[in-house]
Amino acid sequence: MDTEDTTTMIPPRYQRLSDELAEAIHGGRLPVGSRLPSLRQMASQRQLSLNTVIAAYRQLEDAGLVIPRPKAGFEVAPRLSAPQRSLRDAPSAPTAPLQQVLMARVLEAQRRPGVVDLAFAGPRGRQFYPGAQLARHTAQVLRHGQQTVETYARPNGSQRLLAQIVRRGPRLGLHTHAERLLLTHGAMEALQLALRAVTQAGDAVGIEAPSYFNLYPLLTTLGLQPIELPTHPQRGLDVDALEALLERTPVAALVVMPTVHNPLGCTMPIADKQRLAELVNARQLPLIEDAVYAELQFCEPPAPLLKAFDRDGWVMVVGGFSKTLAPDYRIGWLDGGRFAERIALLKFQSTGGEPQLLGDAVAAYLEAGSYEHHLHRMRRLYREQVGRLRQLVAEHFPAGTCATEPQGGFLLWLELPGVDTRELFERALAEDIVFMPGQVYSRGARYRHCLRLSCCQTLDARFIGAVERLGAIARELVAG
Amino acid sequence: MDTEDTTTMIPPRYQRLSDELAEAIHGGRLPVGSRLPSLRQMASQRQLSLNTVIAAYRQLEDAGLVIPRPKAGFEVAPRLSAPQRSLRDAPSAPTAPLQQVLMARVLEAQRRPGVVDLAFAGPRGRQFYPGAQLARHTAQVLRHGQQTVETYARPNGSQRLLAQIVRRGPRLGLHTHAERLLLTHGAMEALQLALRAVTQAGDAVGIEAPSYFNLYPLLTTLGLQPIELPTHPQRGLDVDALEALLERTPVAALVVMPTVHNPLGCTMPIADKQRLAELVNARQLPLIEDAVYAELQFCEPPAPLLKAFDRDGWVMVVGGFSKTLAPDYRIGWLDGGRFAERIALLKFQSTGGEPQLLGDAVAAYLEAGSYEHHLHRMRRLYREQVGRLRQLVAEHFPAGTCATEPQGGFLLWLELPGVDTRELFERALAEDIVFMPGQVYSRGARYRHCLRLSCCQTLDARFIGAVERLGAIARELVAG
Numbered sequence: 001m002d003t004e005d006t007t008t009m010i011p012p013r014y015q016r017l018s019d020e021l022a023e024a025i026h027g028g029r030l031p032v033g034s035r036l037p038s039l040r041q042m043a044s045q046r047q048l049s050l051n052t053v054i055a056a057y058r059q060l061e062d063a064g065l066v067i068p069r070p071k072a073g074f075e076v077a078p079r080l081s082a083p084q085r086s087l088r089d090a091p092s093a094p095t096a097p098l099q100q101v102l103m104a105r106v107l108e109a110q111r112r113p114g115v116v117d118l119a120f121a122g123p124r125g126r127q128f129y130p131g132a133q134l135a136r137h138t139a140q141v142l143r144h145g146q147q148t149v150e151t152y153a154r155p156n157g158s159q160r161l162l163a164q165i166v167r168r169g170p171r172l173g174l175h176t177h178a179e180r181l182l183l184t185h186g187a188m189e190a191l192q193l194a195l196r197a198v199t200q201a202g203d204a205v206g207i208e209a210p211s212y213f214n215l216y217p218l219l220t221t222l223g224l225q226p227i228e229l230p231t232h233p234q235r236g237l238d239v240d241a242l243e244a245l246l247e248r249t250p251v252a253a254l255v256v257m258p259t260v261h262n263p264l265g266c267t268m269p270i271a272d273k274q275r276l277a278e279l280v281n282a283r284q285l286p287l288i289e290d291a292v293y294a295e296l297q298f299c300e301p302p303a304p305l306l307k308a309f310d311r312d313g314w315v316m317v318v319g320g321f322s323k324t325l326a327p328d329y330r331i332g333w334l335d336g337g338r339f340a341e342r343i344a345l346l347k348f349q350s351t352g353g354e355p356q357l358l359g360d361a362v363a364a365y366l367e368a369g370s371y372e373h374h375l376h377r378m379r380r381l382y383r384e385q386v387g388r389l390r391q392l393v394a395e396h397f398p399a400g401t402c403a404t405e406p407q408g409g410f411l412l413w414l415e416l417p418g419v420d421t422r423e424l425f426e427r428a429l430a431e432d433i434v435f436m437p438g439q440v441y442s443r444g445a446r447y448r449h450c451l452r453l454s455c456c457q458t459l460d461a462r463f464i465g466a467v468e469r470l471g472a473i474a475r476e477l478v479a480g
Numbered sequence: 481m482d483t484e485d486t487t488t489m490i491p492p493r494y495q496r497l498s499d500e501l502a503e504a505i506h507g508g509r510l511p512v513g514s515r516l517p518s519l520r521q522m523a524s525q526r527q528l529s530l531n532t533v534i535a536a537y538r539q540l541e542d543a544g545l546v547i548p549r550p551k552a553g554f555e556v557a558p559r560l561s562a563p564q565r566s567l568r569d570a571p572s573a574p575t576a577p578l579q580q581v582l583m584a585r586v587l588e589a590q591r592r593p594g595v596v597d598l599a600f601a602g603p604r605g606r607q608f609y610p611g612a613q614l615a616r617h618t619a620q621v622l623r624h625g626q627q628t629v630e631t632y633a634r635p636n637g638s639q640r641l642l643a644q645i646v647r648r649g650p651r652l653g654l655h656t657h658a659e660r661l662l663l664t665h666g667a668m669e670a671l672q673l674a675l676r677a678v679t680q681a682g683d684a685v686g687i688e689a690p691s692y693f694n695l696y697p698l699l700t701t702l703g704l705q706p707i708e709l710p711t712h713p714q715r716g717l718d719v720d721a722l723e724a725l726l727e728r729t730p731v732a733a734l735v736v737m738p739t740v741h742n743p744l745g746c747t748m749p750i751a752d753k754q755r756l757a758e759l760v761n762a763r764q765l766p767l768i769e770d771a772v773y774a775e776l777q778f779c780e781p782p783a784p785l786l787k788a789f790d791r792d793g794w795v796m797v798v799g800g801f802s803k804t805l806a807p808d809y810r811i812g813w814l815d816g817g818r819f820a821e822r823i824a825l826l827k828f829q830s831t832g833g834e835p836q837l838l839g840d841a842v843a844a845y846l847e848a849g850s851y852e853h854h855l856h857r858m859r860r861l862y863r864e865q866v867g868r869l870r871q872l873v874a875e876h877f878p879a880g881t882c883a884t885e886p887q888g889g890f891l892l893w894l895e896l897p898g899v900d901t902r903e904l905f906e907r908a909l910a911e912d913i914v915f916m917p918g919q920v921y922s923r924g925a926r927y928r929h930c931l932r933l934s935c936c937q938t939l940d941a942r943f944i945g946a947v948e949r950l951g952a953i954a955r956e957l958v959a960g
Contacts, residue, residue, distance in 0.1 A: 104825055122632045131630030135622050138629065138837075142615050142622075149618065150611030152602045152807040185665045185810075185831045192830065201681050201703035217829040223681035223703040327632040328835050330665075345584055349697040350672065351665045355808050355838065357618075 013048060014055035021056065025065050025076055036066060036074040059384070064391025078394055102422065102440050103213055109434045116466035118435040121262065121411060122327055123456035127381075130365070130374050134326055137368065138361035148356045155348045157183025157333075158359025164366040165319070165333055171301075172259075172294055173308025174317060180340040182347055183354040187292045187320035187332035192218055193346050194316045195253065197339045198286040199224055203252035206245070208237055210413075210441030210450075212262050212290065215255060227251055228442060233404055233413065236261055236268035239275050246283065253286040258306040260293035263413045263441055263452040265386075265406025267303055277309035286339065289317045292332075295324055295375055297408035298383045313338030321362055323409075324375060329358040382410045385455040392464060393453075396471030398478040410456040419477050421451045427473050433466045493528060494535035501536065505545050505556055516546060516554040539864070544871025558874055582902065582920050583693055589914045596946035598915040601742065601891060602807055603936035607861075610845070610854050614806055617848065618841035628836045635828045637663025637813075638839025644846040645799070645813055651781075652739075652774055653788025654797060660820040662827055663834040667772045667800035667812035672698055673826050674796045675733065677819040678766040679704055683732035686725070688717055690893075690921030690930070692742050692770065695735060707731055708922060713884055713893065716741055716748035719755050726763065733766040738786040740773035743893045743921055743932040745866075745886025747783050757789035766819065769797045772812075775804055775855055777888035778863045793818030801842055803889075804855060809838040862890045865935040872944060873933075876951030878958040890936040899957050901931045907953050913946045 024030040037045065042053045057074055060066040066074040110117050123129065141148065156162065162178040169176050184190040199205060201223030207215055209228035219226050227249060230238045237256055258268040258276070268276070280287045289306045297303060307315045316339060320332035331354065336343040347353075365371065389412050390403050402415040416424075421437040428435065438450025457463060504510040517525065522533045537554055540546045546554040590597050603609065621628065636642065642658040649656050664670040679685060681703030687695055689708035699706050707729060710718045717736055738748040738756070748756070760767045769786045777783060787795045796819060800812035811834065816823040827833075845851065869892050870883050882895040896904075901917040908915065918930025937943060 103829075107825065107828060120632075124631070126630050129630040135629050139619055139622050142619050149615050149806060149808050150606050150609040151604070152600075152802070153810065185669075188831050189665075196701055214829045217826070221676055221702065221826075221830070322632070322832075326629060328629050328837055330633065330832060330835055345587065346697070346701075348587060349583075349694045350701070351668050352802075352810060355810055355835070357808055358835065358838075 014052045014059065017042075017046065017048065017053065017056040018059040021060055022065055025060075030076050032076050032078050034076050035072070036060075036076070038073050064387040064389075064394075077391060099213075099216060099440055099443060102437060103217075106425075106434065106436060106440065109429050112432070112434075115429075115432045115434050116462055117457075118433065118453045118455075118463075118466060118470070121454050121456070122322065123410070125458050127458070128378065128456060129325060129327065130370070133368070133370070134361065134365050137364035138357070141357060141360045141364055145360075148360060151356070153353030153356045153359075155344060155353045156181070157354040158356050158363055160363035161331070161359040161366070162333075164363050168366070168371075172291070173304025174335065175308075176335050180335050180337065182334050182336060182340070182344060183359055184320075184332040184334050184347070185351055185354060186322060186330045187290070187318050188214060188218075189351065190318040190320070190332045190334035191215070191255070191288065191290065192222075193343050193350070194286075194288045194318065194334060194336070194339070195219075195222060195224065195255070196346050197316075197336065197342045199252045204249065206242065206251040206254040208256060208261070210263055210438070210447055211255070212257070213436075213440040216443065224252075226443065228444075229254075231261070231264065232266075233264055233402075233415075234266050235272065236264065236266050237272070237276065239272050239279065242276070243279060246279075246285075251285070253288060254280065255288045255290065256306070257290040257293075259291055259303060260297055260406070260408035262290075262293060262409070263411050263436070265404045265409055265411050265413060267297065267407040268306070270303065273304070273306045274309045277306055277311070277315065280314045281311045284312075284314060286337075287315045289315055291317050291319050292323060293409040294319070296379055296382060296410070298379055299407065300379075303407075307335065307337075310337065316343075324378065325365070325371065326358070326362055329362060331358060331362055379408070382408075382456070385459055386410060386412060388459055389453060389455040389467065392467045393471065396468045396475075398471075398475045401474075410454055412453045412455065414451050414453065416449050416451070416474055416478075419449055419474050421447075421449060424451070424470070424474055424477060427477070428470055431469060431473075433470055435470065494532045494539065497522075497526065497528065497533065497536040498539040501540055502545055505540075510556050512556050512558050514556050515552070516540075516556070518553050544867040544869075544874075557871060579693075579696060579920055579923060582917060583697075586905075586914065586916060586920065589909050592912070592914075595909075595912045595914050596942055597937075598913065598933045598935075598943075598946060598950070601934050601936065602802065603890070605938050607938070608858065608936060609805060609807065610850070613848070613850070614841065614845050617844040618837070621837060621840045621844055625840075628840060631836070633833030633836045633839075635824060635833045636661070637834040638836050638843055640843035641811070641839040641846070642813075644843050648846070648851075652771070653784025654815065655788075656797075656815050660815055660817065662814050662816060662820070662824060663839055664800075664812040664814050664827070665831055665834060666802060666810045667770070667798050668694060668698075669831065670798040670800070670812045670814035671695070671735070671768065671770065672702075673823050673830070674766075674768045674798065674814060674816070674819070675699075675702060675704065675735070676826050677796075677816065677822045679732045684729065686722065686731040686734040688736060688741070690743055690918070690927055691735070692737070693916075693920040696923065704732075706923065708924075709734075711741070711744065712746075713744055713882075713895075714746050715752065716744065716746050717752070717756065719752050719759065722756070723759060726759075726765075731765070733768060734760065735768045735770065736786070737770040737773075739771055739783060740777055740886070740888035742770075742773060742889070743891050743916070745884045745889055745891050745893060747777065747887040748786070750783065753784070753786045754789045757786055757791070757795065760794045761791045764792075764794060766817075767795045769795055771797050771799050772803060773889040774799070776859055776862060776890070778859055779887065780859075783887075787815065787817075790817065796823075804858065805845070805851070806838070806842055809842060811838060811842055859888070862888075862936070865939055866890060866892060868939055869933060869935040869947065872947045873951065876948045876955075878951075878955045881954075890934055892933045892935065894931050894933065896929050896931070896954055896958075899929055899954050901927075901929060904931070904950070904954055904957060907957070908950055911949060911953075913950055915950065 039053050043050045067077045162181045204225040204227050206227045208231045230241045307317045316337045317335040400417045404413040425437045436452040438447030519533050523530045547557045642661045684705040686707045688711045710721045787797045796817045797815040880897045884893040905917045916932040918927030
């Protein structure tokens with residue numbers, strides 16, 4: 001366990017005040033429109049300095065939870081409601097080509113010089129990564145072991161890094177061994193290997209709707225048929241619906257993102273995770289748990305992975321370091337559960353091993369013990385940024401817009417009743433703004449009125465201007 | 481072009497003498513058993529110093545071309561004949577499971593501590609790689625650009641490295657652009673992407689028999705059906721046979737290794753390459769050219785790639801740096817020909833980009849200009865080692881054994897009439913010796929009496945002892 005981290009976690013006073021008020025706002029005890037006590041009142045009530053209270057209020061303002069009113073202190077800001085209705089409409093006829101065309105279009109748009117990219121789900125900017133430290137550790141690995149660069153990598157990857165993944169696991173309820181783990185070329189290769197280990201061409205695979213868009217071409221490549229499973233926008237996979245579906249449709253495997261879902265940002269309630277784990281164990285149904293955002297959960301302590309409730313190894317876990325630490329190094333990992341041996345052979349046969357230099361460098365960084373501290377900062381930062389983005393959307397998007405309340409990460413999923421987001425996409429692109437239209441997250445048209453925004457860059461005037469403008473275009477589309 | 485390389489290439493005198501004599505031996509002008517002129521005779525004939533002649537003769541001895549006879553100077557050594565007959569027997573019934581089981585067994589055997597590994601086709605030992613220089617360049621890239629480690633890689637990979645690949649291309653007849661190229665996670669991912677770009681599950685793909693063993697599980701994964709094409713052990717793919725086959729069996733693509741074939745070591749004659757390129761262009765049939773050993777051709781100047789004769793971009797080329805420069809970095813590359821755009825999308829969708837740090841480091845090494853010099857040394861070294869290994873086989877393996885005469889690389893392919901190499905494998909493994917049994921290179925049993933040996937490690941007493949022992953076991957099997 002990371003004992004060194006908990007000791008450094010006592011937050012400063014302003015932070016504690018800010019957290020307490022934020023909870024009161026989220027919990028509805030401080031309703032929209034209500035006034036916070038004045039700075040002086042609060043300072044004397046809590047026996048805090050005025051500066052501490054100012055810092056706390058400023059943080060709430062940054063997070064979009066309160067708005068300063070001229071000469072009237074701070075008021076709880078109007079908030080978006082979270083979508084509550086599951087989008088259970090029957091899957092439309094497969095339109096994979098459209099989905100593919102749209103994805104290619106987004107990709108092409110992201111490459112245009114000068115666009116404001118609200119689509120890419122990778123942090124950009126040095127404030128999001130401990131780049132200097134990682135570079136230092138990498139240089140050190142190079143100095144101490146020239147042989148790392150002149151030797152073929154071990155098939156399972158850096159043993160040092162596997163040991164660190166094992167060590168950190170229990171924090172998220174993952175109790176594993178190095179023999180069950182494998183480093184992969186990004187989390188995407190881990191998904192691929194896990195799927196290949198448990199399916200054959202022609203099989204059906206249950207995936208959530210909406211799902212990570214690159215899952216679709218991956219399934220197509222492997223000759224697999226996606227069966228879309230209903231989700232609740234705030235609670236994730238609908239286990240009842242899954243159970244009912246399994247009675248009539250056999251699937252070879254499931255791919256689920258139970259902790260900080262992409263694109264929804266939601267985490268399944270513990271009870272649902274338990275039920276799902278029991279269900280796949282009882283049915284001996286392989287489940288691939290995509291946990292790439294699990295380290296960026298906003299709550300402390302973080303919720304455990306689905307894998308924590310796995311009894312017989314039917315759950316495989318996919319993780320990685322690209323979102324949090326080393327985007328260039330492309331290091332993913334896979335806990336293969338009961339399929340670990342088969343997966344190791346597939347890995348060897350398809351891309352060999354992973355660079356020892358990079359694995360050892362990340363291991364050295366983790367060994368040095370400041371990863372948890374870094375993650376802690378990032379969770380706060382993303383939480384703030386997501387809050388600010390929600391607030392911007394509340395202010396500038398059409399009435400009736402819903403936005404998820406992410407439980408981690410840096411993604412926001414919007415429902416814009418009455419707006420075709422493909423049309424919005426083209427209109428926005430003409431003004432050099434790119435986002436992810438909802439239709440790339442499903443085969444059918446059910447997310448035609450949805451979109452995903454990322455806020456893993458500096459929320460500067462350019463970013464804010466783009467969001468405001470996007471909202472304005474959406475309003476125009478509604479007005480028709 | 482690499483003008484800096486040709487100027488450094490004038491070999492020393494002993495080398496020129498040794499090359500001349502080696503050619504005479506290979507060409508049959510100095511037949512087996514004939515005596516070389518005495519050291520003194522040769523020195524006075526050629527007006528060379530005695531030391532120069534000694535060095536030249538020693539090199540021929542190292543290469544296994546001559547044997548010192550006590551008090552009788554040097555004699556041209558007995559040589560293995562190269563196999564001449566194409567193994568055209570009809571493909572047996574598919575036995576993919578056996579092939580898979582055997583491959584898993586080899587992999588497992590290679591991991592045993594203490595084995596002498598004659599199977600692995602990756603150089604082991606620092607004399608085969610410029611590790612110190614590469615580490616230095618890597619450290620320099622880290623120092624000059626911390627941002628490399630904290631930024632997501634560009635989808636196509638390091639532009640610096642792509643530029644170097646373009647620059648080096650003409651040496652092998654490859655005239656390409658960075659826009660058509662892509663870095664991949666080892667050459668294996670390049671093969672995968674190229675196949676995915678031009679096939680769909682259910683398609684048939686023509687591959688050589690024998691073929692790189694990891695091609696089979698790759699095809700299986702993608703739902704593709706391998707059609708094995710006959711090869712000549714010294715001239716590679718049989719273009720006549722291919723042409724006849726295409727008349728009756730449609731294939732979606734071909735995978736061919738025309739330059740230093742794995743496992744055969746052979747290079748297709750130029751005329752055959754030209755015909756094959758014309759054929760695929762005329763038929764608009766995508767061909768994937770695996771060129772990972774092309775930089776290790778023994779002849780100077782090297783033979784051009786098949787791609788050199790491609791007219792309309794139907795040939796894709798797979799290359800990489802693992803065999804020659806940076807095994808740990810796992811850098812492959814792919815010239816996607818007319819399919820480059822589709823391949824770029826597939827790459828993004830399946831594993832993202834390649835680490836910029838590693839790509840830039842290799843680029844920096846190439847820019848510094850000593851790669852060609854390094855390759856030159858390696859070609860000589862492997863040529864010598866292959867020669868010594870052939871000689872060992874000639875001395876210790878059963879009568880009737882044939883061995884290919886590789887035109888590059890470090891692999892030797894043996895035919896042992898009357899020996900089941902799976903049995904030999906198990907017997908050898910019991911004595912901690914591992915090699916590649918022939919049956920992993922084809923679906924059927926046609927290579928049951930074949931095996932592949934690697935000589936990309938130091939040929940020390942342990943290595944030599946293992947080859948001798950392997951020969952002895954084979955003789956026992958023949959006698960038994």
